[in-house]
Amino acid sequence: MNLKNNIKQNPRLKQLALYLLMPRHQARPRTWVRWFINPFRHKKGKGALIRRRTRIDVLPFQPFNLGSYSTIEDFATINNGMGAVVIGNHVRVGIGNVVIGPVTIGHHVILAQNVVLSGLNHGYTDPVIPIALQPCTIAPIQIDDDCWIGANSVITAGVHIGKHSVVAGGSVVTKNVPPYSVVAGNPAKVIRRYQESTGVWEKV
Template identity: 65%
Template sequence: MSIISTIKSNPKLKQFVHWCLIPKHQARPRVWVKWFVNPFFHKKGKGTSICRRTRMDVLPFQPFNIGDYSTVEDFATINNGVGPVNIGNNSRIGIGNVIIGPVTIGNNVILAQNIVMSGLNHNYTNTEVPIYLQGETVANITIEDDCWIGANAVITAGVTVGKHSVVAGGAVVTKSIPPFSVAVGNPARVIKQYDFESKAWVSV
């Protein structure tokens, strides 16, 4: 039996290891984890910049990978506590973004400011039990290559934004957006798609 399997199968040992990695009632990893553990588990591409005021709540038991020449701006939060976060090449994570895995972001993606995308939802089926004790459900968010997401947009769990698409500022995306589309509103709806014959964006 592997070390990880042993830890997972022993509740007390699992609780102790969790405490060693994260202070109780917090999401941030301990400093020693950031300095001495994460660099061996997570991949950061060449020329990539993660700004100093970014909150990196990343832990070794879920993947965090970021490709070449990508940027994570100040005041963004990246959290892989319940699911992996993978960011491609030449992508920009804007100021104040919140990304909670599982999230996959492709290449050449632009995320403007204050965007929230969370692959995590809290269960809430029993009103007599606090929400935080009822567990979570996760569903991967995928932002495909060459997308632009406008400021203050919200991308909900399970959504895929197809390649070469634009999501307008302030949109709340609750359903997947097909490739080569422009989506606006709350809930977001597609208002334009790219027409390859006319080589223009046309209303739908």
């Protein structure tokens, strides 16, 4: 049995390992983790750029991959504490975005300003226990290639956005989006679809 499995199966070792990685009751890893472990554990493609004023709250026990020529703009937050964050090539993660794993983003995707993608949900069903202390659930978000997510949009856990689709600004996406579609609203609904037979984006 390897060290990783030993830590997972021993509650005291697991608690110690988490304490060494990040301060108690915090989501941000310790400075030594960010400086001396993450650069060697996570993958950053050629020409990829993370702006200086970002919060890269990534830990070594979950993947964080940033593809070639992709950019994470200032004031964005990336968190892989509950699941992997995988970002493809030529992706723009806009100013003020929040990306909480598990999230997978394809190639040539544009995330405009203040977009929230969260593959995590807090439990709330026990009325006696504070919500902050209840177990979290996760459901992966997937955004396929060539998508554009408009400013101030929210993509909820478990949503799959199909290839070359557009999410209008301010939308709240709670259901899967078919490929080659435009969605808008709260909750977001399909308002246009590309028809290959006519070559036109038709209203729905």
